[in-house]
Amino acid sequence: MKVFYLFIFLISGLSIYAQDSFNSESYIVTKNDLELNSYSKDSTANALVIYEKGNSYIDKNTFKLIFEHQQKLKILTRDGFDKATITLYLYNNDGRKEKVEDIMAITHNSVNGQDVKTQLDKSQIFTEKYNDNYTLVKFTLPKVQEGSVITYSYSIESPFIYKFKGWDFQDDIPKLYSEYNTSIPANYEYNIKLVGSLPLVKNESGRHIECIRLNNGGSADCFTSIYAMEDIPAFIDEDYMTTRENYLASIDYELKIFRGFDGTVENITKTWKTADDELKSDPNIGRQLIKNVSSNVSIADSVLTESNLYKKAKGIFEYVQSNFVWNGEYSIYNNSSVKDLIKNKSGNVAEINILLHNLLDDNGINVYPVLVSTRNHGLPTKIYPVISDFNYLIVQAEINNKIYHLDATDPYLSFGMLPFRSLNQYGRKLDFKNGSDWIDIIPSKRSTISRKVQLEINSEGLISGSLNANSTGYHALSKKEAYFDNPTNYYKTNKDDHPDLDILNHEVEHKDKTSFNFVEDMEFEYVAEDLGGVFYLDPFVFKFFKENPFKLQERTYPIDFGYKDSFLYNLNLFVDESYEIIEVPKPLNAKLPNNSGELVFKVLKNDNNIRIYYKVDFDKEIYEREYYSYLKKFMNEVVNSENNSLIVIKKK
The missing domain is CATH 2.60.40.3140 (Immunoglobulin-like)
Known part of the structure; x- marks a missing residue:
């Protein structure tokens, strides 16, 4: 009978499974x-x-x-x-x-x-x-x-x-x-x-x-x-x-x-040696890369006579960057000649960067063209050469045993920095003497946002504050583009983004379009939330993350930031002696696996002074999909700490 009941149970289980499938x-x-x-x-x-x-x-x-x-x-x-x-x-x-x-x-x-x-x-x-x-x-x-x-x-x-x-x-x-x-x-x-x-x-x-x-x-x-x-x-x-x-x-x-x-x-699929030979003889690539164009441009003598190779290369880069306009077209081919670009002052990405390549080469800088596929174009296959996989061309310069990747299409890029669109893991460096090779396309510097905030609350509940913000790398790039395009609108947008603040003064310190940093200062006031003599203060007046960007149950592809990232927030709060501090946020420390990221949240209370140190680091440009659940949980901690932390003070 036990065997019979077991058989009935198994049959009914299969029936239930079938009904749900x-x-x-x-x-x-x-x-x-x-x-x-x-x-x-x-x-x-x-x-x-x-x-x-x-x-x-x-x-x-x-x-x-x-x-x-x-x-x-x-x-x-x-x-x-x-x-x-x-x-x-x-x-x-x-x-x-x-x-x-x-x-x-x-x-x-x-x-x-x-x-x-x-x-x-x-x-x-x-x-x-x-x-x-x-x-x-x-x-x-x-x-x-x-x-x-x-x-x-x-x-x-x-x-x-x-x-x-x-x-x-x-x-x-x-x-x-x-x-x-x-x-x-x-x-x-x-x-x-x-x-x-x-x-x-x-x-x-x-x-x-x-x-x-x-x-x-x-x-x-x-x-x-x-x-x-x-x-x-x-x-x-x-x-x-x-x-x-x-x-x-x-x-x-x-x-x-x-x-x-x-x-x-x-043989339909070529070897890279065959592809190199064809690119070298191509009238729109190889033949353009050997043209001497120095006599057709007017670079300042102070740049051309500079003995420091780095300063000379930087001066030539800034000349091309500021005198030639990218027309928005992606291509690895120079559809017109370099001399036509000099005449028209506008061209596609290959035309502008081939001009940069040739000017650097003419002035004793060791350079190579690099074929790249942009982030929205797809990764080029490494198995065999498919030239159509590439839609972008940049320049690699070797100066004093250090490598710089250059792109003169963006007037806001600092020397050695590529536009975000071209941060797509790797590219193919063309060396027509020794053969082409794959190289990594990885930013050499970390991008950061650092904010130092001073707050002081008086006996009336009025909070006076100041902000010193320093953005670097790709964070600075987006701010520079917005500011230099329309400074008035930049200040207005910032004010609209913080409706609870009465902004008294806001100034941008750096006026250089190509600076790696973007520094700004702000002075502001606002009134603390008063609930019957108890005041609730949000220590994160300026937040980095308002919500978790990772919402999927499962992600089957990598998390590609493009660059290493850091966010730093320092708060110094002075509370008037007419208040007592009832509650401060709890400190927190969280890490991603293999020390690939960290959240540090420290709170120090000393009498009526509160100091907060807050840092979020992402130490990988690209996280494999196996990191997704950890990143999702990590970002929950980050968002929760920024949006649900309170300092509670009470009138004595």
Whole structure:
């Protein structure tokens, strides 16, 4: 009987589990798919991919690339209705084009416990031109409502067999199961890159003998692969990240070698040596880098005759920075000549920084151009050279055995500081004599905000205060841009940001646009909150963080600050003798793992004087995703300490 009851218990347990589960094992819509209306692992999801599968192969009859796709998706809320609109991008070039076939789309709704199906009418499939190389095919599934399950499938026939289809495992909604099957003829050798940090639950490979056979007797085997992921969380953008394409779980293909049936071999993917040779001879890069342009500019003699190499380089940098305007265009190519830039006084990033490179080189400074991809452009692959991965060019200067990275496109940058947009981990230094190499793009100095606050409360409850604030690095950069663009508006904005303060005086000390520091002083007054003779004072008159920027349950990509960061707050409070101090904030110390960050909050009370020392350090430019839960908890401590700390005083 015990065995019987155990058997019944196990069967009932399986039944309960089945009743709470979507069918993620196949394209077939089940009763559970229709009736379940929430996803326990992500209560915020407005839609859920239950099952999807892709298949790419070369058709043995037409020798065209076939891509087949099918997806089963659950609409959980009205916000998920947009997932019922499907857009396909079809590529065309040189008279050849991709075409879509066999579109089949059905909306499934549960009516009285039955699966009521509504099929997409072919007349509801629309085609429109997107640009010269792409045509859009769009359709929206009919009768979609909350709780609907939609299924759709299609195939794309492509003559561009060099452009093997990649696959996105991850999207902005969660997925239960995603699988991609490939069959690649052995004469096509691809570089295959798995992007993101999510693990594959299936990674299988095999060989299909003579999957392709020609009329002349030629044949090729095919290498087959199956890749799959399950329980894939939604990718949600959050602060402190670069472009999502860096981290979205996907698989990409880049053709490396093509071997023809006649024995010919075509190397599609170049080596860096080949790429260096091509860049060196390129009329818009290599040939521009060797042009002597010193005779075409009018740099002050005091700069050119300077014996100190650092001061000379800094003077040349500031000349380019202040005399040539970046037109906002990103490119590694100098679309016009350096001499045209000198004439027009405006150009793209490559034109301005190649001019900087050449002027430094002409004056005895050891320099190299560096190819970079900006933060919103994606990380360049290190596996093989893909020049289109780069969209930016900076200059590396070596002065007295010290390396400086330079960019003259921003009039507010200090010497040796790059714009935030180009802080994207690494770049490729071009050295046409010794060969190019990867270098790290990391700021050499920490960026900080330091605030020293003096407060004094008189017997009437009036608080008089002063602030000395010093911002450095990237914190200073944003302030300089705002101040020098419109000083009047800068002061007004600051006043609007602190409506509780009566600002008596506010002055900016540094008037140099390119200074690494931005220092300002302020004098202010405000009235303490009086609740029946008890006063509650917020020691953090000027806060660094008002809320925690980390809100996700789980983050699958790194936390990229771009630079090391520090926040320092010193408060000195004098309380009139007519009060007694009842309560002060509790001291606090918190650390991130591996000593990668620290929160220090110290409070010292001496008679009617209170001193507070507060510091937050982030000692890594980039934190791996494993740090996320620790950073989230750490920031909760930071935000709570800044926004919920009080000094309580009472009239004697």
